[in-house]
Amino acid sequence: MEYQNCWVELSKSALYHNIATFRQQLSPNQRLLCVVKSNAYGHGLVPVAKEAVEAGANWLAVFNVEEGVLLGNAGIQVPILVLGPSYGTQLALASTHQLRITLASIDGIEAYLDNVTARDVPVHLKLETGTHRQGFMPDELKTAAQLLQRHRIPVEGAYSHYADIEDTTDHTFAAGQREKFERAIDTLVSLGVNVAIPHTACTAAAILFPNTYFQMVRVGIGTYGLWPSKETNVSAQTLGRPEIALKPVxxxxxxxxxxxxxxxxxxxxxxxxxxxxxxxxxxxxxxxxxxxxxxxxxxxxxxxxxxxxxxxxxxxxxxxxxxxxxxxxxxxxxxxxxxxxxxxxxxxxxxxxxxxxxxxxxxxxxxxxxxxxxxxx
Ligand SMILES: Cc1ncc(COP(=O)(O)O)c(C=O)c1O
The missing domain is CATH 2.40.37.10 (Lyase, Ornithine Decarboxylase; Chain A, domain 1)
Structure with missing residues (x-):
């Protein structure tokens, strides 16, 4: 039964416009991932995901395995990255549904080993660079690399997330995070872990700093036509970034x-x-x-x-x-x-x-x- 007391109208042309705006910033080999976690930021998980793919999203990201399963069941074909932690039966489910999970701690790798037998779906590693949320600390990388190699866990990507890139017009901290990220990738490579898809850019980074793109950008709020903050807008002008006009969906x-x-x-x-x-x-x-x-x-x-x-x-x-x-x-x-x-x-x-x-x-x-x-x- 349809809920009648309120409803949401979504502008398809706005969504296509926003996705095209971010796509244009990338080179053809760089992937555009649209973040559709949390019911596509309230816009509606499945409808937005389907149109986002039509509009040019190469990848999608959700927060948990359940959201990923909903997308799989809706027939979404592009790779789906699960950004949050996955536990127990979620890990097996992710594997069945071909969802790329995030491994962010040694405990997380161990849980993966306990729950995933067919290790054919690649994983992404989350690297700590200063937000102190999820992510391997630099001194955990060696142990992580050993476990990944010993158990033949296929690693496809590694990523990090900026702590304050949208909160300020001073991006010194974000630049430091980017450097730490590059160092962590170098460490992984030197330990024999190949990372085909490094990625760090959220919407603010995608607007402001092409050097954060690496092989993929993860655009959340911008997909929906909203700016991450006033500071991002001011920074874009100060840095002389190409003007963009996002359209609310x-x-x-x-x-x-x-x-x-x-x-x-x-x-x-x-x-x-x-x-x-x-x-x-x-x-x-x-x-x-x-x-x-x-x-x-x-x-x-x-x-x-x-x-x-x-x-x-x-x-x-x-x-x-x-x-x-x-x-x-x-x-x-x-x-x-x-x-x-x-x-x-x-x-x-x-x-x-x-x-x-x-x-x-x-x-x-x-x-x-x-x-x-x-x-x-
Ligand atoms: C890991 C990660 N990447 C990307 C995003 C997208 O950020 P934004 O909505 O600012 O583009 C989020 C949002 O919380 C996130 O947690």
């Missing part, structure tokens, strides 16, 4: 469920945080923080109705949100409301919503109700 919509007029002096919502200073027509929307429409949007975020801004009034509830439609007199029950995206000349951007919530555009789109339908427009 997601429009998140709902409908007005009820309209009522609140008399002057009356309150709206939990905590009575909004009090009407004029007769206020409010539209009641069947979405709330349980759907990813954050409570932090209370009394601050805008929605769009008939191409005009309608502000949230009162607190966003778990399942309901109230908006002020006093200045949109023809707004009526059943009208479409844009929670995120464009309507006419107006836009509610993921960045504007992120600012209301003190977070980043990544979190806004990723948290959009996974059960809401995703439709291409």
């Amino acid at each position: 997601m429009n998140w919509k709902t409908r007005i469920a009820q309209i009522k007029t609140v008399p002057v002096g009356e309150f709206v919502g939990y905590g009575r945080t909004f009090r009407a200073t004029r007769p206020t027509r409010i539209g009641i929307l069947p979405v709330g923080y349980a759907d990813g429409y954050r409570r932090a949007f209370s009394n601050t975020a805008n929605t769009l109705v008939h191409g005009m801004r309608a502000r949230v009034v009162g607190r966003v509830c778990m399942n309901l949100t109230m908006i002020d439609v006093t200045d949109i007199p023809d707004a009526k029950v059943g009208d479409v409301v844009t929670l995120l995206g464009t309507d006419g000349d107006e836009a509610v951007t993921a960045e504007a919503l992120a600012a209301c919530a003190g977070t980043i555009n990544y979190e806004i789109v990723t948290c959009v109700a996974p059960y809401a339908s995703r439709k291409w427009v």
Whole structure:
């Protein structure tokens, strides 16, 4: 049964445009991997993955084996890299479904050996260069190489992830990470581990630094038409990088469920945080923080109705949100409301919503109700 209270419209032309934009930056032998983990950053795993491949993605990345299996079952043919850790039965499942898993620790190699018998699907190694998340420390490489060779584990790629490349306009730390990555690759090669596909670039690196591309770039947020940060935009201009115009893919919509007029002096919502200073027509929307429409949007975020801004009034509830439609007199029950995206000349951007919530555009789109339908427009 289709969930009706809100839905997501995806712009196919925007997705194709964004993927073509990143493809153009690469040489023909460099691979473009689109990161579709976490329900394709909230956009819808399978629909986005299928179109991304059509649009030119050579590889896809998910976070866990379950997401990879969903893609395999959907008939996706390009190589799929699992970025996160894999455990126990996930490892065997990954092997059955031809998923490239990430090995990031000696324990991880041992778990792989315990669970994977047919060692024919190549793996990627995650190398620690300064983010201190997943990854082999430099002093673990020798043991890792010995295990990989002794047990004939086929290594195809090795990668790392930048700690602050999108957070700053000073990229000294990222440059240091890149150097550490190159040193780790040299060490692996000297230990007899051939790495055909080294890769480090996320969206910010893909926009800013061609020397981070190596054999593949892993573009997440840019696929969806969003910039990683303002700092990335400023850096791109300072560095004289070719201008790119990313196009947001997601429009998140709902409908007005009820309209009522609140008399002057009356309150709206939990905590009575909004009090009407004029007769206020409010539209009641069947979405709330349980759907990813954050409570932090209370009394601050805008929605769009008939191409005009309608502000949230009162607190966003778990399942309901109230908006002020006093200045949109023809707004009526059943009208479409844009929670995120464009309507006419107006836009509610993921960045504007992120600012209301003190977070980043990544979190806004990723948290959009996974059960809401995703439709291409
Ligand atoms: C290992 C790895 N590579 C690539 C990406 C994509 O990053 P971005 O969305 O900034 O392009 C992520 C995102 O979290 C990641 O964890």
